[in-house]
Amino acid sequence: MANVVIPIGPQHPALKEPVNFRVIADGEKIVRLELTLAYTHRGIEKAAEARDFIRVLPLLERVCGICSHSHATAFAKGIEEIMGVEIPPRAQYIRTIIAELERMHSHLLWLGVAGHEIGFNTLFMWTWRDREAVQDTLEEMSGNRVHYNMNEIGGVRCDLSPAQVQAALARLPLLEERIQKYVAMVEEEETMLLRFRGIGNMTRDEALAYGAVGPTARASGVDYDARRDDPYLAYADVPWNVVTDTHGDVYGRTCVRIGELQESAKIVRYCLEHLPEGEIRSPAPKAAPTGEIISRYEAPRGELVHFIRTNGTDKVERLDIRTPTLANWTSVAMCLAGQQLADIPVIVAAIDPCLSCTSRITVLDNNENTGGIITFDELRKRNRARWQEEERT
Amino acid sequence: MIDPVLLLIYVFVFPGFLFLFAYALTFEFLDRRIAARMQHRVGPPFFQPFADVVKMLGKEVIDPDGVNLRIFDAVPVVALAAVMTAFLYIPVVGASPLAFQGDIVLILYLLTLPTILLFVLGWLSRNIYSAVGGIRAITQMFIYEVPFFLVLLTTATAAGTWSISAIVVCQQNYWWYMFLQPIGFVVALICLQAKLERTPFDIPEAETEIIAGPWTELTGRRLALMHLARDVSLVCGCALVAALFLGGPMVPWAISPAWLGWIVGFVLFCAKTLAILLVLSAIRAATGRIRIDQLNRIGWKYITGAALVQVAIVLVVNFWWVRP
Numbered sequence: 001m002a003n004v005v006i007p008i009g010p011q012h013p014a015l016k017e018p019v020n021f022r023v024i025a026d027g028e029k030i031v032r033l034e035l036t037l038a039y040t041h042r043g044i045e046k047a048a049e050a051r052d053f054i055r056v057l058p059l060l061e062r063v064c065g066i067c068s069h070s071h072a073t074a075f076a077k078g079i080e081e082i083m084g085v086e087i088p089p090r091a092q093y094i095r096t097i098i099a100e101l102e103r104m105h106s107h108l109l110w111l112g113v114a115g116h117e118i119g120f121n122t123l124f125m126w127t128w129r130d131r132e133a134v135q136d137t138l139e140e141m142s143g144n145r146v147h148y149n150m151n152e153i154g155g156v157r158c159d160l161s162p163a164q165v166q167a168a169l170a171r172l173p174l175l176e177e178r179i180q181k182y183v184a185m186v187e188e189e190e191t192m193l194l195r196f197r198g199i200g201n202m203t204r205d206e207a208l209a210y211g212a213v214g215p216t217a218r219a220s221g222v223d224y225d226a227r228r229d230d231p232y233l234a235y236a237d238v239p240w241n242v243v244t245d246t247h248g249d250v251y252g253r254t255c256v257r258i259g260e261l262q263e264s265a266k267i268v269r270y271c272l273e274h275l276p277e278g279e280i281r282s283p284a285p286k287a288a289p290t291g292e293i294i295s296r297y298e299a300p301r302g303e304l305v306h307f308i309r310t311n312g313t314d315k316v317e318r319l320d321i322r323t324p325t326l327a328n329w330t331s332v333a334m335c336l337a338g339q340q341l342a343d344i345p346v347i348v349a350a351i352d353p354c355l356s357c358t359s360r361i362t363v364l365d366n367n368e369n370t371g372g373i374i375t376f377d378e379l380r381k382r383n384r385a386r387w388q389e390e391e392r393t
Numbered sequence: 394m395i396d397p398v399l400l401l402i403y404v405f406v407f408p409g410f411l412f413l414f415a416y417a418l419t420f421e422f423l424d425r426r427i428a429a430r431m432q433h434r435v436g437p438p439f440f441q442p443f444a445d446v447v448k449m450l451g452k453e454v455i456d457p458d459g460v461n462l463r464i465f466d467a468v469p470v471v472a473l474a475a476v477m478t479a480f481l482y483i484p485v486v487g488a489s490p491l492a493f494q495g496d497i498v499l500i501l502y503l504l505t506l507p508t509i510l511l512f513v514l515g516w517l518s519r520n521i522y523s524a525v526g527g528i529r530a531i532t533q534m535f536i537y538e539v540p541f542f543l544v545l546l547t548t549a550t551a552a553g554t555w556s557i558s559a560i561v562v563c564q565q566n567y568w569w570y571m572f573l574q575p576i577g578f579v580v581a582l583i584c585l586q587a588k589l590e591r592t593p594f595d596i597p598e599a600e601t602e603i604i605a606g607p608w609t610e611l612t613g614r615r616l617a618l619m620h621l622a623r624d625v626s627l628v629c630g631c632a633l634v635a636a637l638f639l640g641g642p643m644v645p646w647a648i649s650p651a652w653l654g655w656i657v658g659f660v661l662f663c664a665k666t667l668a669i670l671l672v673l674s675a676i677r678a679a680t681g682r683i684r685i686d687q688l689n690r691i692g693w694k695y696i697t698g699a700a701l702v703q704v705a706i707v708l709v710v711n712f713w714w715v716r717p
Binding site: 004005006007012013014028115116117118119120121122123125126129189190191192194195340341342343344345 | 428431432433434521522525592593595596599600601602603604678679680681682683684685686687
């Protein structure tokens with residue numbers, strides 16, 4: 001069979017968000033892959049420049065529906081550092097608890113999606129049901145299931161009552177038991193082993209060269225975790241381990257995520273049991289002094305970076321968000337070459353892509369060597385021209 | 394010669410068209426329900442498959458551009474007709490009145506037709522997902538049909554007859570072939586799962602890879618008929634394995650009056666086909682989908698190997714031990 005072009009997306013059952021792959025395949029084998037990313041550009045970075053810090057936090061939670069706490073915390077952490085505000089220990093612990101619960105629900109969600117991509121819908125249903133226990137805990141603590149809105153500049157929005165702590169602790173044993181079951185399943189379930197082992201291989205050197213982050217990199221033996229190597233919140237006080245793996249394939253990435261589930265449960269338990277007494281908020285000024293900062297945060301998908309520049313007002317001058325998915329995309333394109341057509345969904349899912357968070361637009365004209373700011377109408381005109389050109393070919 | 398009125402009733406009412414439709418849709422309901430319970434879901438209500446078919450029959454039929462519509466329309470009808478015809482030769486309450494020497498070959502041929510028609514659909518659809526799905530369907534067919542035919546025909550070899558009804562009668566005198574040919578039974582179940590394109594062998598219609606494979610361009614009544622054809626082949630497959638390996642609807646002793654015998658036979662038929670469905674549904678819910686190259690390796694290396702071992706055993710036993 002000669003090379004055929006198989007379009008996957010922007011609408012496709014394997015994709016939860018819009019992205020377009022043009023897979024050039026020789027029969028069932030992938031020869032090459034072309035990616036088109038930006039279908040859902042929302043201009044959040046620009047919108048953040050128009051709001052004061054208090055109103056930027058809820059906006060940033062909306063960058064992602066899963067790691068909402070990550071974005072808000074990364075931003076709050078950076079602004080607090082510029083302001084020179086130290087947040088009280090109780091607030092740090094509460095932020096850590098929410099962050100790790102978020103990691104747990106994100107990884108459980110991922111495990112289900114990975115199962116679904118290989119047609120193993122039972123795993124999908126099971127993990128998503130267990131994820132509800134985490135969601136319930138989050139809802140009890142913050143009042144919300146998705147956008148917890150726990151952060152404020154200088155601390156957290158609401159305190160945890162002893163009853164809430166007890167309720168959260170009561171849910172943990174069941175979760176730990178279920179996670180243990182998934183560990184056994186990943187190691188023993190034959191079809192999962194067949195589909196995960198030796199798929200999407202990436203060596204340690206490749207992971208470093210392509211700048212992979214998070215579980216994707218750790219599965220290739222890159223021993224790096226921002227929580228340990230650039231400690232923030234309460235991670236320096238809590239006993240926990242960075243999970244790494246040497247398989248370097250989808251199986252390795254699964255093992256790392258399941259290991260992190262166990263570690264997260266441990267961290268949540270420790271933080272709940274050792275929750276310090278005291279204030280949950282320090283007074284913070286309204287405006288921040290002029291400064292620039294890079295705030296690093298280990299989101300469930302990998303290292304999240306917020307670059308913040310302030311100019312002495314109560315608004316940011318520039319906010320640049322580097323999401324972990326953006327860092328991992330290049331490694332996907334590399335992993336896919338030479339694999340089977342059937343492996344595309346699971347290899348793409350293995351980095352746990354979060355596409356809307358990653359969508360950025362940069363205009364570059366290589367022929368005229370120009371770039372810069374363009375208006376919305378101009379953008380639409382260009383898109384239409386490109387679309388018509390694709391229609392013709 | 395049998396009464397033509399009775400024959401018409403056999404073909405159109407029971408166990409032919411009417412009963413078959415109801416039973417096939419009930420099977421789909423049970424299949425979905427069992428999988429749902431294994432997944433901690435509630436699952437669909439009883440009438441859901443019936444409602445689905447009625448709904449799909451009433452939906453708009455969308456004709457893809459540049460497709461030969463005459464063949465496109467005919468494919469689902471032919472597929473449904475083929476599997477429904479196959480069912481007429483499978484014993485339901487007693488030996489089938491249409492039975493003849495060699496009907497097992499006819500059934501196997503008729504049950505293969507839907508897969509070939511799926512390939513035709515995929516090829517006709519002028520859609521890349523359908524084309525890839527069609528090629529996968531035909532590749533998969535070549536992998537599972539060989540061991541499937543081998544083990545089913547081994548029962549015929551052991552019984553010394555090429556009529557399903559006679560094979561069933563033969564099991565009345567000895568044990569079920571499930572116990573006499575355990576390897577063949579397991580291979581038959583695995584191949585049946587592959588034939589019906591259910592997880593872990595739903596490779597041709599892998600949702601997350603190629604949308605719906607050959608089914609992608611089917612809409613309205615074409616989709617409804619193809620859906621029915623799949624449900625009916627599920628019943629046919631279960632009934633075939635029940636007849637060849639579980640002794641079908643027969644009991645080893647004579648029951649009088651005759652109508653009581655038919656009722657007992659029918660109950661046995663339902664119980665045995667449902668037992669097989671339970672196994673197939675459990676496999677479907679408990680596994681993920683494997684890849685076509687992995688199926689190729691497993692199929693030729695292990696499944697066909699096991700089938701050949703079963704054939705060899707039966708041939709050796711037949712050679713040394715002549716049936717009375």
